[in-house]
Amino acid sequence: MQLRTLEDDLTGPQNAVVDLLGVLAYGTLIGFDRMAADARLAPDLRRRAVLSVMAADEMRNYELLARRLEEIGADPESAMAPFAYPLEAFHRATAPRSWLEGLVKAYVGDGIADDFYREVAEFLPEEADRRLVRQVLHDTRHADFAVAEVRAAIDGDPMVAGRLALWARRLVGEAFSQAQHVAAEREALTDLIIEGSGDINGIGELFKRLTSAHSSRMKALGLSN
Amino acid sequence: MQLRTLEDDLTGPQNAVVDLLGVLAYGTLIGFDRMAADARLAPDLRRRAVLSVMAADEMRNYELLARRLEEIGADPESAMAPFAYPLEAFHRATAPRSWLEGLVKAYVGDGIADDFYREVAEFLPEEADRRLVRQVLHDTRHADFAVAEVRAAIDGDPMVAGRLALWARRLVGEAFSQAQHVAAEREALTDLIIEGSGDINGIGELFKRLTSAHSSRMKALGLSN
Numbered sequence: 001m002q003l004r005t006l007e008d009d010l011t012g013p014q015n016a017v018v019d020l021l022g023v024l025a026y027g028t029l030i031g032f033d034r035m036a037a038d039a040r041l042a043p044d045l046r047r048r049a050v051l052s053v054m055a056a057d058e059m060r061n062y063e064l065l066a067r068r069l070e071e072i073g074a075d076p077e078s079a080m081a082p083f084a085y086p087l088e089a090f091h092r093a094t095a096p097r098s099w100l101e102g103l104v105k106a107y108v109g110d111g112i113a114d115d116f117y118r119e120v121a122e123f124l125p126e127e128a129d130r131r132l133v134r135q136v137l138h139d140t141r142h143a144d145f146a147v148a149e150v151r152a153a154i155d156g157d158p159m160v161a162g163r164l165a166l167w168a169r170r171l172v173g174e175a176f177s178q179a180q181h182v183a184a185e186r187e188a189l190t191d192l193i194i195e196g197s198g199d200i201n202g203i204g205e206l207f208k209r210l211t212s213a214h215s216s217r218m219k220a221l222g223l224s225n
Numbered sequence: 226m227q228l229r230t231l232e233d234d235l236t237g238p239q240n241a242v243v244d245l246l247g248v249l250a251y252g253t254l255i256g257f258d259r260m261a262a263d264a265r266l267a268p269d270l271r272r273r274a275v276l277s278v279m280a281a282d283e284m285r286n287y288e289l290l291a292r293r294l295e296e297i298g299a300d301p302e303s304a305m306a307p308f309a310y311p312l313e314a315f316h317r318a319t320a321p322r323s324w325l326e327g328l329v330k331a332y333v334g335d336g337i338a339d340d341f342y343r344e345v346a347e348f349l350p351e352e353a354d355r356r357l358v359r360q361v362l363h364d365t366r367h368a369d370f371a372v373a374e375v376r377a378a379i380d381g382d383p384m385v386a387g388r389l390a391l392w393a394r395r396l397v398g399e400a401f402s403q404a405q406h407v408a409a410e411r412e413a414l415t416d417l418i419i420e421g422s423g424d425i426n427g428i429g430e431l432f433k434r435l436t437s438a439h440s441s442r443m444k445a446l447g448l449s450n
Contacts, residue, residue, distance in 0.1 A: 026270075029270070029273065029274055029277060032261065032277055032280075032281065033261060033264065033265065033277070036257065036258060036261035036262070036280065037261070037262070039258065040258065044302065045251075045254070045301075045302045045305055045306075045309075046301070046302050048254065049254060049284075049287060049291065049301075052254060052257050052258070052284050052287070053284050053287070053288060055257075055261065055281070055284070056257065056280070056281035056282075056283070056284030056285065057281075058281070059274075059277050059278050059280070059281030060281065062274060062277070062278070063278060066274065076270075076271070076274075077269065077270045077271050080270055081270075084270075
């Protein structure tokens with residue numbers, strides 16, 4: 001049996017997998033919690049139920065992620081712990097004050113996160129993990145609902161668009177700021193992304209794709225970027 | 226085509242079905258909301274995830290109930306509306322202040338409600354509805370978790386038992402008080418229960434069964450009734 005050194009425990013592809021599943025797991029757990037609370041901002045019971053169902057879907061994904069972490073010998077709680085602070089900080093800084101802000105957050109915020117995780121998943125060594133990550137990304141039916149609601153609100157009052165565009169910019173800013181904290185702390189995960197992307201140009205391309213998909217979503221909502 | 230009178234719209238077995246599915250649907254929606262919030266009282270992430278999963282399960286049930294209401298030509302929102310006030314009042318009066326109070330509420334409160342709905346379901350004319358109601362009752366794995374947690378807490382500090390027994394009594398009192406409001410308002414539902422039970426003795430028997438099952442749950446938790 002090969003001796004595992006302390007370094008093995010902090011870096012290496014296996015730890016990157018635990019990190020990625022850990023951040024996704026904590027993301028679903030707090031995403032559930034925040035979306036469940038945001039559902040109360042809904043103007044009626046039908047809409048409240050739609051956002052509550054979205055929130056509930058997060059916990060189905062949580063269960064899949066926690067099960068996989070246990071399967072590969074990792075404790076879900078320990079795997080999630082390093083990401084609690086940055087994710088809490090993101091959600092604290094971006095608590096929606098209205099139903100529409102909540103929807104833009106779900107669509108724009110989850111959209112960028114999904115795009116990012118979808119790309120990073122391809123760098124994982126095991127197909128089972130790649131498939132799992134693709135599986136826990138958000139359902140497109142949620143996206144369609146958010147787009148329809150926001151567009152209808154803007155049609156009713158064009159002033160809404162400017163405020164929501166500002167809100168979306170704040171969401172993206174906070175997300176990138178917290179992502180940088182994570183990158184600085186989680187060497188294995190950062191190595192996986194750098195090696196997977198090939199080089200600094202590869203990372204540049206990755207960010208270009210994220211930015212371009214984000215612009216498309218803003219356009220779909222009827223918001224200027 | 227037979228003319229439907231106003232009375233037809235307020236009573237009759239079809240309206241009892243809409244009422245029963247409506248109260249169950251609103252119960253899952255607010256149960257989701259409250260349990261999602263109570264999950265934050267958990268002492269660690271593992272336990273928080275367990276209660277969050279319980280909450281998420283409510284929304285799966287909500288979706289089944291809303292789909293069935295639409296299938297029988299009822300609008301889910303209108304079907305739920307008459308139950309919003311009494312159910313909100315119940316939850317407002319019984320907001321847990323601790324993790325253990327939250328678990329006792331989930332186990333004792335949902336236990337009585339499930340027993341009641343299981344009995345009433347048998348009075349419904351359609352097998353599809355009877356099966357649906359049985360299906361949306363709470364998962365027993367949740368009950369096992371609550372029992373294990375509460376018993377462990379009492380083993381660690383026997384004083385806990387007295388406080389939680391008082392809490393359980395308050396839950397039951399509030400539940401019956403709100404149930405009486407519903408019974409007074411929803412004639413079709415009340416008729417269904419009276420006719421299904423046979424007579425006043427039948428209702429007495431129904432209550433005896435509910436009380437006896439409640440006592441067993443209190444005993445399972447290690448609480449005096």
